[in-house]
Amino acid sequence: MNKRFFSSILSFLLFGVFGITAQKSTLDGSWEGKLIINPEMGLRLVVNVTGSSGEEAVVTMDSPDQGAYGIPMQIDFLSADSLSVAVPQLMLKYKGRLDGDSIKGDFSQGPLNLPLTLKPKITTLNRPQTPQPPFPYNTEEVTFHSALDNAGLYGTLTLPGENISATPVVLLISGSGTQNRDEEIFEHKPFAVIADYLARNGIASLRYDDRGFDKSTGLSPNPTTFENSMDALGGIKFLKGKGFSKIGIIGHSEGGLIADKVANMGNLIDFIVEIGGPTLPGDSILIFQNEFLLKEGGVPSEYVAMYIDAMRGMFEGQKDTNPIEFDENNYAIFSPENLSNPVLAPLAKNLRENFSELAPWIRYFINYEPISDLKNISVPILMLYGENDTQVPPSLNVPVSLENIPDIKVKVYPELNHLMQHSKTGKITEYAEIEETISPDVLQDIKEFILSIP
Numbered sequence: 001m002n003k004r005f006f007s008s009i010l011s012f013l014l015f016g017v018f019g020i021t022a023q024k025s026t027l028d029g030s031w032e033g034k035l036i037i038n039p040e041m042g043l044r045l046v047v048n049v050t051g052s053s054g055e056e057a058v059v060t061m062d063s064p065d066q067g068a069y070g071i072p073m074q075i076d077f078l079s080a081d082s083l084s085v086a087v088p089q090l091m092l093k094y095k096g097r098l099d100g101d102s103i104k105g106d107f108s109q110g111p112l113n114l115p116l117t118l119k120p121k122i123t124t125l126n127r128p129q130t131p132q133p134p135f136p137y138n139t140e141e142v143t144f145h146s147a148l149d150n151a152g153l154y155g156t157l158t159l160p161g162e163n164i165s166a167t168p169v170v171l172l173i174s175g176s177g178t179q180n181r182d183e184e185i186f187e188h189k190p191f192a193v194i195a196d197y198l199a200r201n202g203i204a205s206l207r208y209d210d211r212g213f214d215k216s217t218g219l220s221p222n223p224t225t226f227e228n229s230m231d232a233l234g235g236i237k238f239l240k241g242k243g244f245s246k247i248g249i250i251g252h253s254e255g256g257l258i259a260d261k262v263a264n265m266g267n268l269i270d271f272i273v274e275i276g277g278p279t280l281p282g283d284s285i286l287i288f289q290n291e292f293l294l295k296e297g298g299v300p301s302e303y304v305a306m307y308i309d310a311m312r313g314m315f316e317g318q319k320d321t322n323p324i325e326f327d328e329n330n331y332a333i334f335s336p337e338n339l340s341n342p343v344l345a346p347l348a349k350n351l352r353e354n355f356s357e358l359a360p361w362i363r364y365f366i367n368y369e370p371i372s373d374l375k376n377i378s379v380p381i382l383m384l385y386g387e388n389d390t391q392v393p394p395s396l397n398v399p400v401s402l403e404n405i406p407d408i409k410v411k412v413y414p415e416l417n418h419l420m421q422h423s424k425t426g427k428i429t430e431y432a433e434i435e436e437t438i439s440p441d442v443l444q445d446i447k448e449f450i451l452s453i454p
Contacts (some may be wrong), residue, residue, distance in 0.1 A: 031118035038297035067184035131196035144238035148230030151218025155208030168246040169204035175253030181207040186432035224364035229261040260373035279400035282365035306333040386416030388426030
């Protein structure tokens with residue numbers, strides 16, 4: 001539940017294609033900095049400038065931690081030592097001036113205004129598990145279509161051998177937010193690592209770019225879990241058409257919820273592996289995540305309580321059954337004195353902008369109870385959690401599974417986080433610092449489970 005976790009607090013997502021205005025520049029090069037959103041959350045941004053020596057200038061932005069690269073920027077001003085660039089459709093701006101070996105400036109997006117210093121890019125992250133050629137298996141670039149609206153989804157089919165009918169295959173489904181086929185985050189490519197490991201052990205896989213990412217179509221704004229489930233159903237039907245006889249799903253985070261829904265859309269799959277899959281109701285998950293993030297960010301506990309109280313009330317007002325009318329006058333965070341408080345005022349503004357009129361994904365999610373689908377699944381399920389997971393904590397989610405599904409297999413790994421990396425705290429800030437993409441123990445357990453399915 002990685003990228004949606006960022007956007008649920010800050011409405012901060014850096015994907016899109018936008019216009020460019022030409023100017024001239026001598027700031028050529030790639031400039032990298034870290035946007036410190038709060039003490040517990042930082043986001044690397046890269047501004048790429050080309051076009052000195054009389055050429056037409058071009059400026060693009062990368063957000064490596066979100067797997068987004070080459071976002072074209074509008075050039076409002078560009079000189080030998082200063083620049084002002086923007087992505088108007090995202091209400092995003094950056095203004096900076098060269099100071100020694102750095103560009104010092106300010107980043108803004110909507111209500112967010114933060115300092116951002118850029119230095120010449122030299123950062124390289126070591127990702128030793130990322131697969132490198134030559135590969136002892138075959139891959140095919142494929143396209144399949146959503147069962148919802150015939151949107152085209154582009155992906156990679158990894159084949160360990162030619163005997164498809166005798167080879168088990170898995171559909172890999174990413175967590176929330178628009179992601180590429182490798183579920184790339186902080187330059188980790190967990191789905192590429194999983195596909196490589198499985199192929200080396202005789203298991204095929206299909207991973208795909210989410211709708212709206214790269215060439216995949218279906219530009220649905222904020223697609224819901226149901227819409228994403230229909231995309232995944234299209235992938236399962238594609239694998240059936242290829243001739244695979246044993247088909248399963250590996251879903252990470254929200255991908256686990258999608259797997260559960262697909263399993264109840266007909267007898268099309270033979271097993272499910274869920275990695276960090278939520279079992280609590282959606283509103284409970286979002287409330288936990290927001291509360292944890294604010295507390296870890298140093299927000300006083302009494303302010304966190306006001307924020308969470310109002311968020312819970314807003315969610316109750318958006319329930320499909322028995323909605324409770326929301327009135328700001330009943331919540332302390334919206335009182336006149338608190339709306340002038342420098343800490344509470346932006347929190348209240350965030351509530352109004354993000355939760356008063358819910359985006360489709362959030363509205364669907366807060367009304368969804370995963371156990372309603374889990375209880376009706378008849379195929380084997382393996383649920384894997386990291387003990388240090390701070391996004392979908394096993395202490396809250398595992399009991400729900402064990403109490404409702406007697407035969408389910410659940411394993412909690414010491415020291416692993418939501419990405420199934422060995423970690424110290426499990427906080428999001430560690431993800432980029434950790435070189436391991438996914439624990440080998442997790443890979444082995446997934447393999448053994450799949451090969452055990454008759």
